[in-house]
Each structure stands twice: as C-alpha cells, then as structure tokens.
Amino acid sequence: MNLSEQEKALIQAAIEVSKNAYIPYSHYPVGAALQTSTGEVFTGTNTENAAYPLTICAERAAVFSAVSAGHQNFARLAVVSKDGGSPCGSCRQVLAEFGVELVVLICDLSGEIKHKTTVKDLLPFAFGPANLEHSSKI
Numbered sequence: 001m002n003l004s005e006q007e008k009a010l011i012q013a014a015i016e017v018s019k020n021a022y023i024p025y026s027h028y029p030v031g032a033a034l035q036t037s038t039g040e041v042f043t044g045t046n047t048e049n050a051a052y053p054l055t056i057c058a059e060r061a062a063v064f065s066a067v068s069a070g071h072q073n074f075a076r077l078a079v080v081s082k083d084g085g086s087p088c089g090s091c092r093q094v095l096a097e098f099g100v101e102l103v104v105l106i107c108d109l110s111g112e113i114k115h116k117t118t119v120k121d122l123l124p125f126a127f128g129p130a131n132l133e134h135s136s137k138i
C-alpha cells in the first residue's frame, strides 16, 4: 500500500511508543499515534493494572493526551501491535466522539500496514454527540 511520508512517520511514532507499554499481564504491546488536523502528534500506549478492568488501551491514552493538551480535531491515527489487531470496541466509541471520518492505519510492530480504514467503517451507525443535540433536562 502506498503511504505518504506523514503516514509513515505516524506509524513510526506508534511503534516507538509501543516500547513503553506497561503489559505485565498480557505481554501484548500496543502503540497509538494520533495526528491532529493542525499536524501535532500525540501518542499513547496500553497501561495495564493488577485490577484488570482498569487497563487503558493505547488508542484511548492517545486521545486523552491530545484532548488534555487542548486538541479535539483529528486527521489520522496509527495503531500498532504484534499482529496488527484492530482497535477494541471501547476505543472505537471514544474515537467516534471526535469524528467518524478519522483515518485509521492498523499495522504490526514492523510497520507493515494491515488495514487503512476509518472510524466510520470500524463503527457503523455510531452513537455520538449528535444523538444528544436535542435532548433536554426534564
């Protein structure tokens, strides 16, 4: 698949951050690199916990890092793992909050691309902010 230099750099950033994964239980490192529409890159990796459900995925770590720095408009996300696994359902929902047009590059740890897709394709018929636009307190 033909990738732009920007996409290759984003995948490389995801590979780099995956080396920081805290994964004593799964031994499954994941790295995510999220590029804003103005070009900044925010990364995240999975951080596990002895209380298993408290684990945070790489993708959500990247989103929360970007939002904490004041960014809410995103262009593309690279996510890397051993086998090029897809973002989990919870991460798809969190990504959808900020726009279903986001391009998602799913790769393995060598940088080989498995899928180039969008949040819209990963989470069709997403529930999102628009569903709550006309809701009011009763």
Ligand code: THU
Residues within 6 Å of the ligand: 023, 026, 028, 030, 045, 046, 047, 048, 055, 056, 057, 058, 059, 085, 086, 087, 088, 091
């Ligand atoms: N994981 C992610 O970081 N992202 C996903 O979308 C799927 C799963 C992590 C969570 C856990 O640390 C490990 O992969 C195995 O589930």
